[in-house]
Amino acid sequence: MTLVQPQAEKPDHLDEAFRNMPIVSPAPTPSEPITASPQSPPVVLEEERRKLPIHDKLPVVRCIARARIPTVQGPEIFLHLYENDVDNKEHLAIVFGEDIRSKTLFQQRPGESQQDRMTRGAYVGKLFPGRDAADRDDRTGQELHFDKDGHLIREPETTFDGQVMARIHSECYTGETAWSARCDCGEQFNEAGRLLGENGHGCIVYLRQEGRGIGLGEKLKAYNLQDLGADTVQANLLLRHPADGRLFLLATAILVDLNLLEIKLLTNNPDKIIAVEGMNRDVKVAERVPMVPLAWRTLEGIKSKEIEGYLSAKIERMGHLLEKPIRI
Numbered sequence: 001m002t003l004v005q006p007q008a009e010k011p012d013h014l015d016e017a018f019r020n021m022p023i024v025s026p027a028p029t030p031s032e033p034i035t036a037s038p039q040s041p042p043v044v045l046e047e048e049r050r051k052l053p054i055h056d057k058l059p060v061v062r063c064i065a066r067a068r069i070p071t072v073q074g075p076e077i078f079l080h081l082y083e084n085d086v087d088n089k090e091h092l093a094i095v096f097g098e099d100i101r102s103k104t105l106f107q108q109r110p111g112e113s114q115q116d117r118m119t120r121g122a123y124v125g126k127l128f129p130g131r132d133a134a135d136r137d138d139r140t141g142q143e144l145h146f147d148k149d150g151h152l153i154r155e156p157e158t159t160f161d162g163q164v165m166a167r168i169h170s171e172c173y174t175g176e177t178a179w180s181a182r183c184d185c186g187e188q189f190n191e192a193g194r195l196l197g198e199n200g201h202g203c204i205v206y207l208r209q210e211g212r213g214i215g216l217g218e219k220l221k222a223y224n225l226q227d228l229g230a231d232t233v234q235a236n237l238l239l240r241h242p243a244d245g246r247l248f249l250l251a252t253a254i255l256v257d258l259n260l261l262e263i264k265l266l267t268n269n270p271d272k273i274i275a276v277e278g279m280n281r282d283v284k285v286a287e288r289v290p291m292v293p294l295a296w297r298t299l300e301g302i303k304s305k306e307i308e309g310y311l312s313a314k315i316e317r318m319g320h321l322l323e324k325p326i327r328i
């Protein structure tokens, strides 16, 4: 098990053209050999986990609004917007299931009205014109209860607390909005949505960390370096960014807020499993669900010269657990 972390030496496989360029940024840790996609997460010994460079304190997150979004695909989603004490970005949870409830959203606040609660999305059941109570839906008969401190009491009639499929997705403007075939972020996002929609319950934590955390401007520069011959990992290193600077503990904190404490994680990235579990295993990954590129198993999916290189770099340089099928 390896984490992609800063190291002092130069990467081994830099092409000749890049060998003489000054590199301050770290090389990725060499990856493990590719294995067939297993269904259970790797076993991490406790002392191994302690040695990992993960913080043991979760960031503080607070859900400030939730809204129902009907989707073009069919299933309704509940978009949760979060603030936190780490950055000023608006991270999101895309939740499948009206009964998955955020602790911080539903907590009663001093002086607020039922209208205030409905406006920020802290209601049970479904909104309809003229509804006047957030904590009770007269049409379905569901009612929420709170303890003396205003915390939601989690009751099975109104609140889901089981195991769900979850995906941690990092924002990718180019892949999701600008139809880029340089990466498979848009496809993976759609596929995760399809699986969660079928399942009925689930959560995609959507982190605003464009380009593995380096920002869109730097990502565009990295693309130019790729056109000059670097792969996705090398390009980030040449720009003096770590190969993957994303902060997954925000995702953990959001999952804890939603009380999704045991998840089936949709990922090919073994590092993400440990990163999401955190030092104290606040969230447990009970199962890993592989994300196989559509083009590898259907006639659809992304076809481009760039995507081949991108997926190869993920497998060979970042230790992703993907086994490319042999074409006959």
Ligand SMILES: [Zn+2]
Pocket: 172, 174, 175, 183, 184, 185, 186
């Ligand atoms: Zn992308």
